[in-house]
Amino acid sequence: MQDGDFSRGWVRLLSHLDRQVASGQLSPDTAALPDLMSSYQVPGVSIAVGHLSGWVWAAGYGVTGGGTSTPVTERTTFAACSISKHVAAFGALRLVQDGVLDLDTDVREYLTSWRLLDRAGQQPGVTVRQLLAHTAGLSDTWYRGYPADRVPSLVQVLEGSGPTTTAPVRSTLLPGSRFRYSGSHYCVLEQLMVDATGTPFDDLMRALVLDPVDMADSSFDQGFPHQRPHLVARGHHVGGTGVPGGWRTQPETAAAGLWSTPTDLLRLDLEIARAASGNSKLLDRDLATQMWTPQMPGGSYGLGTEIGDRAGCRRFGHTGLNVGYTCFSFVWPDSGTAVAAMTNSDDGWELLSSIRVAADRRYASSLTTAPRDDIAGHYVLRDDYPIDVAVTDGQLIFSAAGQQPVTLLAGPDGRYLHPGLDLEIRFLPSDGQPSILELRQEGVTQTATRST
Template sequence: MDLPQDWVSLLGELDRQVSSGLLSPDTAALPELMSSYDVPGVSIAVGHVSGQVWAAGFGVMAVGTSAPITTSTAFAACSISKHVAAFGALRLVQAGVLDLDADIGEYLTSWHLPGREDQQGVTVRQLLAHTAGLSDTWYRGYAADRAPSLLQVLEGGGATTTAPVRPTLLPGSRFRYSGSHYSVLQQLMVDATGAPFEDLLRTLALEPLAMADSSFDQQFPHQRPDRVAHGHHGGGTRIPGGWRTQPELAAAGLWSTPTELLRLDLEIARAVSGGSKLLDRDLATQMCTPQIPGGTYGLGTELDDRAERRRFGHTGLNVGYTCFSYVWPDSGTAVAAMTNSEDGWELLVSIRAAADRRYATTRITAAPPADVAGRYVLRDDYPIDIALTDGQLTFAAATQQPVVLLANPDGRYRHPDLDLEVRFVRTDDQPYVLELRQEGVTQTARPAIQQPEQPGLSGSVVDEPRVTGR
């Protein structure tokens, strides 16, 4: 594996606008995309479980300066903080300090969730999985001299700009992403151990993973201002003071670099395989398992388990910054990227799509063309006909004329003119179903099922289609 050569090539040909995940003819090099989206700086790192790492910085630490982004430049890690905090919490579970399925009231002493006497129990697991049903909150940060305490955030007091943390949904009933879950987790971990959160996470995660350029301490960027990327609003406007302070440390308060974020995800990948000295296999597996059936979030971990895109990690957006850190377990490779701009997400999606194509190694087996020919139904009024003509599959949707599908080596097909990806999927002994992916949305068309004719009746009955999307 030649990481430097791989990524010099990949960053020279990124999708300008990602939709299906397939490389389109509309590509651009990284510097061009940075200019298009007014992103001053980007830092990228790629690592393998073998220990090989490649990292590079691009652009400047702040608009109007010439100070370059380097591989040791720190950025706000935004909601990747939750991923690291969850790792620390699971290490406390492993040590017997916390129980995943215990009521949070067993640990909280400094603050209590209001209305608990009328509520079902809220557990540590539900906080980690965003299923506790707490207030819907996104944290925007504060000027350093106006930041409230965490208790004020929980209570809605002082200078806080967010509502008090309250139960608003039935605990465990569904997933709803909210920073308030991790603010409660932060206070719970502090109360359970008696240690300041930034010290606790340094001991549980940062020091064991050699993350020396990372910290939850909000004084960290002030202590090394020449090595911190300044945040920017859309259009390249600098954040007054350079960055904002986040008292909600577990939810959004980590400072880090891509090179160091890789270490966490690669350690989790090792743990899932039973090869970590820090986290046992069972807890790591739970971390990477959807906590709601069919969901895409584990314990502090974003999950994508599609065969051609299997990865886990976390994304993040704070005022002034965007980032992601993911591992592709099938290839043992992780990629992290951070920008100092709120407009950085489109750029990051292009980088992540390139990594998907390179590292999601599980491939789809091509269906024998003769086995998939026939009529499929997306809706009662939308038939799709697949035919085998001169050895090629043709596709005709509703009233459209047939077109020849273009075969990919991985078993998928493309429409020659549209942003449409087609694949045929079969599980066990069931017939093939037709999956259509357009702009990241997947729809399923099922075979038309012919029913035996009855006296006075003719025609067919069609299964109701399953539609999925992200």
């Protein structure tokens, strides 16, 4: 696949989006993205598509709103809503990797500014892992944000005091017994991270995630949109009415306070995919794999990550909904491709569902079986270019001349993808055995023969 094909393919997809996605079947009822925006009165949409090779295509549609005709561009920032949790989880796991936090340690070891209590005033046993996975059984709360002139502190949100409009955060279910999605888990996680490091959360996340992943147009600072008002999409209610003030302020920043762009969001998901293949300098393979491993048997949520792992659809990432905004960011690891889309409307779900289903059909694949042991061996591309292939713990390890070993990504049709290069690999039979390795780069095919 060439970069031009990448972008042209998406331009075509967005001109024929399926309007009937609930059944999962292809429908003849299609519409172009601008037509769907008009139908659902969504003023602006931003979308980005990226690949592990480094290719990125991004585009904006419509306007930022607020009574202006300012067009949405690839650098227009939107409220990332609950995708904030996904980004915060990556930061928390970097603290775990550094030994600052431990996934299975009681949160009482870290919290100093506030205490988590149950309804009887007792302190339950809750772990960092349970906060990340929404299994701590905390208050069922959706945070709707505040006008800029009366915003509580995070401690006030946890206490339910001051101008806070939500109930105090309490332990209300048996910790670890079941999954219950709630932003309250990430409010506690945020305070815990601040207490454990002594660093304001927005500064901490910039150091742990935003700067290392090159998310230059993103911030957890609630003043961020005020610093660049010409590059902010203003929120809208159903029917197109603007949110007063343009947007709401979220003191619960880990739960719902990130401002970002689709391009920045997919950078993080691609970094997690690299990490899960052992090819990230930011997060080790075990922690990355735990991010997209269900934390409850048969569940669909890992550590800060929504998981699609059914036959025919393997992806992970997160969705989001704030007052005035909707969004998603997912990566399809078998194809090494990520897609993120954001709207400045409460009523963007149907439109986003059409985009996501288009991505599913383009990039999803059935779960692949473990690679066969008989493809392992020593291959020779030419006399001075050896290639070694090993099967370790169900994964295919590829070592080329003078390069570090990498874990290849399995494709749906017997192909394998290098996680960081434009390189496709297939194993071809010779005399009934897979003794030829085929490498395809920029449309050029080469073959390496296994030595005996």
